[in-house]
Amino acid sequence: MVIIVITLERRGALTVDIQLPESEAIDGQKPNDHCAVAGYLGKSSAYSSLITILRTLQHRGQESAGIAIFNNGIMNVRKGMGLVNEVFANLSPDQIMHLDGNVGIGHTRYSTAGTKTMENAGPFIVTNSAGYFAVSHNGEITNADKLREELMKQGLTFSTTSDTEVLLMELARNISLYGISNGTKLAMEKMKGAYAVALLFNGRLFALRDPLGIRPLILGKTPDGYIVASESCALDVMGAEKIRDVRPGELVELTPNGIFHILGVTSKTTAHCMFEYVYFARPDSVIDNVEVFQTRIRLGKKLAEEFPVDADVVVPVPDSGRAQALGYSIASGIPYSEGLIKNRFSDRTFIMPTQEKRAAAVRIKLNVIASEIKDKRVVLVDDSIVRGNTMKFIVSLLKKAGAKEVHVRIGSPPIIAPCYFGVDMKTRDQFVATGRTEDDIRDLVGADSLRYVSIDGLVESTSMSKNELCLGCLTSEYPAPIPGVAYPEQKELESFTS
Numbered sequence: 093m094v095i096i097v098i099t100l101e102r103r104g105a106l107t108v109d110i111q112l113p114e115s116e117a118i119d120g121q122k123p124n125d126h127c128a129v130a131g132y133l134g135k136s137s138a139y140s141s142l143i144t145i146l147r148t149l150q151h152r153g154q155e156s157a158g159i160a161i162f163n164n165g166i167m168n169v170r171k172g173m174g175l176v177n178e179v180f181a182n183l184s185p186d187q188i189m190h191l192d193g194n195v196g197i198g199h200t201r202y203s204t205a206g207t208k209t210m211e212n213a214g215p216f217i218v219t220n221s222a223g224y225f226a227v228s229h230n231g232e233i234t235n236a237d238k239l240r241e242e243l244m245k246q247g248l249t250f251s252t253t254s255d256t257e258v259l260l261m262e263l264a265r266n267i268s269l270y271g272i273s274n275g276t277k278l279a280m281e282k283m284k285g286a287y288a289v290a291l292l293f294n295g296r297l298f299a300l301r302d303p304l305g306i307r308p309l310i311l312g313k314t315p316d317g318y319i320v321a322s323e324s325c326a327l328d329v330m331g332a333e334k335i336r337d338v339r340p341g342e343l344v345e346l347t348p349n350g351i352f353h354i355l356g357v358t359s360k361t362t363a364h365c366m367f368e369y370v371y372f373a374r375p376d377s378v379i380d381n382v383e384v385f386q387t388r389i390r391l392g393k394k395l396a397e398e399f400p401v402d403a404d405v406v407v408p409v410p411d412s413g414r415a416q417a418l419g420y421s422i423a424s425g426i427p428y429s430e431g432l433i434k435n436r437f438s439d440r441t442f443i444m445p446t447q448e449k450r451a452a453a454v455r456i457k458l459n460v461i462a463s464e465i466k467d468k469r470v471v472l473v474d475d476s477i478v479r480g481n482t483m484k485f486i487v488s489l490l491k492k493a494g495a496k497e498v499h500v501r502i503g504s505p506p507i508i509a510p511c512y513f514g515v516d517m518k519t520r521d522q523f524v525a526t527g528r529t530e531d532d533i534r535d536l537v538g539a540d541s542l543r544y545v546s547i548d549g550l551v552e553s554t555s556m557s558k559n560e561l562c563l564g565c566l567t568s569e570y571p572a573p574i575p576g577v578a579y580p581e582q583k584e585l586e587s588f589t590s
């Protein structure tokens with residue numbers, strides 16, 4: 093594990109202390125969101141509050157974790173590769189004292205293997221004539237390369253390839269020149285794509301969300317302060333009262349006296365990521381006033397309505413298909429059973445270089461309860477299929493256990509296109525559904541039937557309209573321009589007129 097501890101003293105020395113123990117990245121069978129964002133300002137230790145929030149949001153990123161705390165005119169940062177508990181395990185009293193303070197931000201990150209480097213771990217920090225800036229960012233700036241070039245022409249230097257560093261530099265430069273409100277507005281006018289951000293500026297804590305509201309960000313009040321987090325489940329764990337979501341295009345400041353709206357940049361529409369509801373977010377979260385668990389139940393019910401089948405038992409792929417399977421069972425009247433058991437201690441599947449090794453990893457993860465499967469017609473429910481390998485393996489597992497028939501039902505429409513807004517789905521060839529019909533995929537995974545919920549069914553299940561959601565990876569129609577990707581359906585929807 094690589095740990096970096098940075099102490100920034102304005103006009104003072106920059107010290108970087110690098111320790112080198114073990115580290116591994118994670119290769120899930122499902123796509124991964126890139127980051128969790130956290131911020132705390134209050135009367136208690138920011139460090140312990142941020143650790144609690146980050147541990148609660150660990151599902152959003154397991155590759156690196158970090159915290160930046162501002163105290164007595166100094167910005168202290170500690171970040172490292174690994175889970176939150178690993179990065180912040182066994183800190184000495186001295187190290188904990190280093191992270192003393194009442195205001196700070198935190199970050200966890202996931203990335204693909206190629207960019208698994210310490211340099212891209214958050215939070216990112218920079219100093220300029222206005223002071224210290226630190227950001228935690230979830231999302232992806234789609235025009236980062238162009239903005240980096242522009243900033244470099246103005247004399248700024250970059251130490252990473254990360255789009256988050258570009259976001260930080262844009263914010264820091266514009267805020268130092270034009271103040272918080274105008275500076276942030278100018279930066280937002282330039283940045284395209286997805287950004288849910290906690291910004292720490294000289295001990296002042298801000299939360300910022302892109303005009304399309306692609307990634308979630310929510311505000312809460314604890315008994316002794318205020319927090320911002322990627323998901324509401326972190327508020328629950330902190331014993332915090334939900335205030336509201338940060339609005340798309342909004343900048344707010346968290347202060348000891350409350351949360352204040354600083355800036356609102358309107359957009360003609362929103363583009364909340366549908367995959368947050370389908371898979372990424374924890375089921376106990378509520379995002380933009382829509383409960384994730386109930387959305388998944390509705391997806392399962394919709395699947396049963398759209399694609400009924402005569403069967404004896406509904407079995408979820410654990411844990412991802414559970415809520416959708418429950419919904420299918422409720423709507424169809426077919427009994428629900430946990431016919432597949434997941435090994436709780438194999439959550440972290442390390443990068444497997446070959447298909448054979450990936451299959452072995454799945455075998456360690458899952459087993460069948462034969463009595464629930466033998467001689468039965470099984471409806472097997474999952475939330476999504478990416479490559480199809482895992483589904484093929486599970487179908488064969490059920491057939492070997494004596495299932496008479498296996499009918500696969502998927503609680504999201506087929507993924508056919510990359511994501512450019514902060515999810516590690518970058519190439520079309522990784523999707524089993526690209527260029528294949530549902531019947532092709534059925535044959536590929538060896539099922540007796542296979543159906544996905546429709547796009548209309550998905551939209552209805554979220555209780556939103558198509559115009560409020562991003563469906564880019566399902567339709568190839570993206571809600572923001574993607575430089576270098578010539579999709580005719582691309583639309584410019586952001587408006588900075590107010």
Ligand code: SF4
Pocket residue numbers: 306364365366367368510511512513514515562563564565566
């Ligand atoms: S492209 Fe897909 S995964 Fe990416 S933000 Fe849009 S809906 Fe979410």
